[in-house]
Amino acid sequence: MKLMITGGGGFVGARLARTLLKRGTLAGERIDRLVLTDIAPPPVDLLADARVEARTGPLLAQTEALREEPFDGVFHLASAVSGECELDFDLGLRSNLDSTRALLDAIRANVNAGGKVPRVVFSSSVAVFGPDPAVPLPKIVADDTLPAPQTSYGTQKLMCEHLIADYTRKRYVDGRAARLMTVTVRPGRPNGAASSFFSGIIREPLAGVESVCPVSPDVSHPVSSPSRTVDGLIAVYEASRDAFCGRTALNLPALNVRVSDMLDALEKVAGPAVRARVRFERDERIAGIVANWPSGASAARAARLGLHPHENFADIVQQYIDDCAALPNASETLKGMS
Amino acid sequence: MKLMITGGGGFVGARLARTLLKRGTLAGERIDRLVLTDIAPPPVDLLADARVEARTGPLLAQTEALREEPFDGVFHLASAVSGECELDFDLGLRSNLDSTRALLDAIRANVNAGGKVPRVVFSSSVAVFGPDPAVPLPKIVADDTLPAPQTSYGTQKLMCEHLIADYTRKRYVDGRAARLMTVTVRPGRPNGAASSFFSGIIREPLAGVESVCPVSPDVSHPVSSPSRTVDGLIAVYEASRDAFCGRTALNLPALNVRVSDMLDALEKVAGPAVRARVRFERDERIAGIVANWPSGASAARAARLGLHPHENFADIVQQYIDDCAALPNASETLKGMS
Numbered sequence: 001m002k003l004m005i006t007g008g009g010g011f012v013g014a015r016l017a018r019t020l021l022k023r024g025t026l027a028g029e030r031i032d033r034l035v036l037t038d039i040a041p042p043p044v045d046l047l048a049d050a051r052v053e054a055r056t057g058p059l060l061a062q063t064e065a066l067r068e069e070p071f072d073g074v075f076h077l078a079s080a081v082s083g084e085c086e087l088d089f090d091l092g093l094r095s096n097l098d099s100t101r102a103l104l105d106a107i108r109a110n111v112n113a114g115g116k117v118p119r120v121v122f123s124s125s126v127a128v129f130g131p132d133p134a135v136p137l138p139k140i141v142a143d144d145t146l147p148a149p150q151t152s153y154g155t156q157k158l159m160c161e162h163l164i165a166d167y168t169r170k171r172y173v174d175g176r177a178a179r180l181m182t183v184t185v186r187p188g189r190p191n192g193a194a195s196s197f198f199s200g201i202i203r204e205p206l207a208g209v210e211s212v213c214p215v216s217p218d219v220s221h222p223v224s225s226p227s228r229t230v231d232g233l234i235a236v237y238e239a240s241r242d243a244f245c246g247r248t249a250l251n252l253p254a255l256n257v258r259v260s261d262m263l264d265a266l267e268k269v270a271g272p273a274v275r276a277r278v279r280f281e282r283d284e285r286i287a288g289i290v291a292n293w294p295s296g297a298s299a300a301r302a303a304r305l306g307l308h309p310h311e312n313f314a315d316i317v318q319q320y321i322d323d324c325a326a327l328p329n330a331s332e333t334l335k336g337m338s
Numbered sequence: 339m340k341l342m343i344t345g346g347g348g349f350v351g352a353r354l355a356r357t358l359l360k361r362g363t364l365a366g367e368r369i370d371r372l373v374l375t376d377i378a379p380p381p382v383d384l385l386a387d388a389r390v391e392a393r394t395g396p397l398l399a400q401t402e403a404l405r406e407e408p409f410d411g412v413f414h415l416a417s418a419v420s421g422e423c424e425l426d427f428d429l430g431l432r433s434n435l436d437s438t439r440a441l442l443d444a445i446r447a448n449v450n451a452g453g454k455v456p457r458v459v460f461s462s463s464v465a466v467f468g469p470d471p472a473v474p475l476p477k478i479v480a481d482d483t484l485p486a487p488q489t490s491y492g493t494q495k496l497m498c499e500h501l502i503a504d505y506t507r508k509r510y511v512d513g514r515a516a517r518l519m520t521v522t523v524r525p526g527r528p529n530g531a532a533s534s535f536f537s538g539i540i541r542e543p544l545a546g547v548e549s550v551c552p553v554s555p556d557v558s559h560p561v562s563s564p565s566r567t568v569d570g571l572i573a574v575y576e577a578s579r580d581a582f583c584g585r586t587a588l589n590l591p592a593l594n595v596r597v598s599d600m601l602d603a604l605e606k607v608a609g610p611a612v613r614a615r616v617r618f619e620r621d622e623r624i625a626g627i628v629a630n631w632p633s634g635a636s637a638a639r640a641a642r643l644g645l646h647p648h649e650n651f652a653d654i655v656q657q658y659i660d661d662c663a664a665l666p667n668a669s670e671t672l673k674g675m676s
Contacts, residue, residue, distance in 0.1 A: 089508060093439075101431075132584035132585055132586050133583045133584035134481065134482065134583045134584035134586050134588070134639060135482050135584065135586055143472060144472065144473050144484050145484075146482050146483075146484050146586075148503075148584070148585070148586050149500065149503075149504070150507070152504050152508070155500050155501070155503065155504040158500055159497045159500055159501065162487065162493050162496055162497055163493070163497065165486075165487075165493065166487070166490050166493040169488070170427060170490070245471045245472045246470035246471035246472035246473065246486070247470055247486070248470045248472050248473055248484075248486050250472070301472060
């Protein structure tokens with residue numbers, strides 16, 4: 001089978017690619033070809049796999065050619081992140097809404113030409129939820145909570161959920177939208193996402209670097225480890241249409257955790273000296289965005305697919321440490337633990 | 339003040355235009371100029387008013403010029419209807435989604451150039467609601483019922499609700515989305531809307547013509563008279579931001595009525611011979627679409643703006659008869675009553 005991962009050079013996309021290549025199959029079929037599109041090339045270990053083909057550049061510029069290239073399945077993860085979309089309104093519309101529509105239309109052109117209807121897993125986000133004066137936000141957002149996005153990013157993700165549902169209804173794609181929780185711990189450098197600090201307050205102290213937490217320790221948030229997020233995307237792909245249940249989006253599993261719990265877990269795994277590298281300095285812009293996010297999420301439909309979150313945040317910290325230890329630059333990313 | 343009504347040549351748009359011109363003011367300001375855009379010219383009585391300017395052609399082709407033309411307020415009613423959108427997927431996306439976005443971007447260009455932020459009332463639709471295996475549809479859909487559209491039309495309306503909410507959050511427009519119920523009794527000929535028969539089973543018998551009802555007499559549906567629909571759009575425009583409450587869409591008032599109740603009302607107003615002109619002949623395509631519509635709607639937020647539906651369908655039939663009687667061709671549209 002031939003698969004595509006848009007955003008395949010990113011953190012979640014590359015991890016998904018590695019997981020798929022290691023499994024070798026998806027939904028019972030052998031993976032012969034894995035196309036990774038992204039604005040930057042994927043990591044070298046992926047490029048070294050003969051099954052991988054990397055296509056570098058904006059997705060929108062690649063969709064015209066995709067009209068004549070059939071795929072068995074697509075994981076559509078490519079996206080501009082929340083902070084970027086707040087700063088550049090047109091970028092968000094182009095990268096998130098226009099690219100998704102152009103991708104769906106490319107697939108539709110294939111299907112209209114007699115091709116097979118491919119499965120498309122779309123990474124939506126918990127950012128679709130938010131408070132509105134007319135719609136109080138529940139503490140825990142469920143699969144069927146009414147979305148009221150408070151960012152352009154969340155708005156665009158929600159619009160794409162509905163777009164994909166309609167292309168699915170018309171049988172142009174077999175689409176499944178899954179709302180990712182905040183994935184943590186992300187490696188590398190802070191990115192433009194307002195949620196970036198949820199990784200930074202763990203990653204930086206472990207590397208021996210001070211980290212600033214821009215919100216109160218009482219802030220609670222639904223997070224997911226990278227491995228459980230990837231497991232979720234694969235399970236959503238492999239689910240039968242009936243098991244996925246309907247065309248509305250589902251929440252992927254969340255561990256609902258307070259910032260203070262995250263730091264307790266960091267201390268438990270790595271010691272008090274590491275935790276002491278986090279200081280609190282309120283950033284009104286970030287705190288304002290985060291205040292509009294739900295403090296937790298439930299995921300009943302994902303649970304019926306056998307998906308569950310990690311039970312505690314210490315396991316997520318440990319996953320990050322184990323992942324780093326396996327990398328060539330482990331001494332750099334974990335030098336704070338020495 | 340300078341206003342625009344997109345879809346200003348259509349039934350609701352022209353009635354809104356007449357009502358506004360008769361009032362002479364909106365939100366306390368004098369109406370000096372009323373631009374009506376539509377694919378067809380507006381009725382001659384509107385063209386005769388010196389305040390009216392008609393612009394004929396697709397809205398999408400007009401938006402580029404609108405980038406340099408400020409308006410105090412816009413009623414955005416232009417839309418391809420549900421039946422058309424099911425038959426021509428691209429038409430729906432272009433007429434409903436692309437046109438709305440281009441209109442919003444034209445307004446944004448004005449605002450970015452230092453113009454005033456105009457009020458924009460968007461006519462969404464009860465068609466945003468529908469059943470999904472994961473989300474059972476309540477019998478009565480409320481303002482905060484989770485939408486799960488079952489048509490491209492409903493999907494595009496819902497996407498535009500969220501697009502407008504985000505442009506409003508960014509202060510590019512002061513947007514308010516109001517979900518219209520099925521407006522009945524529409525004059526003229528059947529249109530491409532799947533809901534067209536909700537007018538046809540009243541209009542045709544009154545004109546002495548047989549009418550076929552494609553669904554069971556037990557089918558219940560939320561309807562609204564033309565006058566209450568127009569009153570609703572104006573009240574939503576005039577509401578303060580606080581009174582509108584939030585950025586999510588609200589339902590306009592609905593009279594929840596069964597087809598059999600509609601025919602009872604027709605008989606009460608116009609007699610049994612008129613009612614006898616309706617026969618039932620199931621149309622699977624129409625019945626299938628209608629089966630996915632809610633059987634009723636509530637409108638708590640609209641009620642707080644002082645808006646209420648007609649209390650019985652006989653009043654709506656009488657409104658249609660009175661409207662027709664005032665027209666030059668009354669003898670034609672009501673010849674079935676003689």
